Amino acid sequence: MNGTLPGYGTAVSKKFWMAITGIILFAYVLVHMIGNLKLFQGPEKLNSYAEWLRQVGGPVLPPSGLLWIVRGVLLISVVIHTAAAFQLTVMNRQARRIGYVRFVPLASNYAARTMRWSGVIVLLFIVYHLLHLTWGTAHRDFRPGDVYHNVVSGFQNVWVSAAYVAAQLALGFHLYHGLWSLFQSMGWNHMRFNRWRKIFAVSFTAIIAIGNLSLPIAVLLGVVS
Ligand code: HEM
Numbered sequence: 761m762n763g764t765l766p767g768y769g770t771a772v773s774k775k776f777w778m779a780i781t782g783i784i785l786f787a788y789v790l791v792h793m794i795g796n797l798k799l800f801q802g803p804e805k806l807n808s809y810a811e812w813l814r815q816v817g818g819p820v821l822p823p824s825g826l827l828w829i830v831r832g833v834l835l836i837s838v839v840i841h842t843a844a845a846f847q848l849t850v851m852n853r854q855a856r857r858i859g860y861v862r863f864v865p866l867a868s869n870y871a872a873r874t875m876r877w878s879g880v881i882v883l884l885f886i887v888y889h890l891l892h893l894t895w896g897t898a899h900r901d902f903r904p905g906d907v908y909h910n911v912v913s914g915f916q917n918v919w920v921s922a923a924y925v926a927a928q929l930a931l932g933f934h935l936y937h938g939l940w941s942l943f944q945s946m947g948w949n950h951m952r953f954n955r956w957r958k959i960f961a962v963s964f965t966a967i968i969a970i971g972n973l974s975l976p977i978a979v980l981l982g983v984v985s
Contacts, residue, residue: 781837931972
């Protein structure tokens with residue numbers, strides 16, 4: 761990617777592109793979570809919302825046109841975000857080839873390590889999630905177009921729900937550290953704002969985690985069936 765994006769070669773610009781693509785992915789996760797809450801309104805509402813997503817943008821765009829644009833932007837964002845994370849890790853390791861005389865873990869090392877493992881779990885989750893609820897390959901009773909049925913029958917399996925819960929926890933860690941470091945990467949940090957940065961990161965992470973976790977939990981408790 762070096763040479764493709766403006767000034768991409770430096771660590772600062774990789775962090776900048778990670779922040780920009782992180783904002784896009786974060787916005788998607790937030791909107792997706794709000795849409796998924798329609799599960800609580802019943803099959804008609806959720807299924808017609810899913811159908812609307814395929815029609816929106818028409819008649820200017822062909823059916824699913826806007827959806828494909830969004831998918832394209834998401835895919836490009838995931839690729840840039842992951843590639844920049846990988847390249848920054850390599851750059852960090854090269855810079856420390858001599859190693860520490862005595863390794864003292866710092867808060868920033870802890871955050872970077874957390875970001876790496878939570879990022880890998882979120883990536884693996886996205887692959888599983890697409891196979892499960894978009895293509896249905898990993899779903900025992902997938903019905904094309906019946907999103908409500910697919911979600912409810914999917915989450916009725918305790919192991920599937922457990923996998924979703926675990927992935928949401930990893931996503932929570934990733935979002936919290938990501939939202940916190942976002943300001944630093946964009947050069948918007950100042951000691952005076954640190955309290956607000958923390959409140960912002962904690963609140964948005966909590967909103968997304970609680971919203972997403974409520975779905976498998978509601979199905980397992982029989983609140984939604
Ligand atoms: C409990 C939480 C979640 C539920 C119930 C859920 C539900 C769904 C469903 C039903 C679909 C298929 C929609 C359709 O075919 O019309 C879908 C697609 C998708 N989900 Fe999720 N989702 C959850 C969490 C997430 C998270 C955390 C992410 C990202 C990190 C994510 C990313 C996606 C993506 C990228 C698609 C494909 C969209 C498309 O191409 O149409 N989902 N989700």
